[in-house]
Amino acid sequence: MTDFAKSWNLSRGRLKAEIEGFSHAQMSYRIQPGALSVGEMVVHVAGVEIWFNSQLTGRELSPEEQRVAKSATEGVVNDNPFPFSDEEITPELVAWALDTAESHLRSNIENPSPEFLAKEIKSALGPIITGEGALARFAFHPGYHQGQVYLYKTSPDFPA
Structure with a gap:
């Protein structure tokens, strides 16, 4: 197992634990x-994860997977609407994704x-990165958003 995988397992596991048992209202909360x-x-x-991996492997995506892959950028790093x-x-849906x-x-x-x-791909923010660069981002990315979810949960307006 790579060091990237160890970090990814940890940060992704914490993100999943942070949202465990969330209701639809909690999933819909924006601070x-x-x-x-x-x-x-x-x-x-x-x-x-789906978008980068498909670029790196050439894996064809189902229409549902393509829609999730669009969430890498749409409504996140641009002004387009979020795909869902x-x-x-x-x-x-969150668990399935x-x-x-x-x-x-x-x-x-x-x-x-x-x-x-070694393969080069376009990252969500635009720069060209290698597969190794993608692995570094995979290892970090869930932890970044886990921290945001934790902050949202501490908001006095967060749904019970």
Whole structure:
């Protein structure tokens, strides 16, 4: 197992634990106008994983997976609408997105091939990165959003 996979397992596990048992209202909570909701953040994490991995492997995505992959950028790093409405971002959709992304990525993050590590792709923020750069982002990204979810949970307006 790579060090990237160890960090990814830890940070992703903490993100999943942070949202465990969340209701639809909690998934829909946004701390202020213009901010991502909890559910949008988590679908975005899965979207980055699916999108980067598909670029690195050439894996074809189903229409549902393509929609999640769009959440890597749409409504996050640009002004386009997020690919899912608040009504659609249920705990079940969030769990499906995370599980799907994990099934795509796990073997590649645990035991990446030299070709995977060296391949160049476009990142969500625009720069060209290698597969190794993608692994570094995978390891960090869930932890970044787990911290945001924790802050949202401490807001006095967070739904009970």
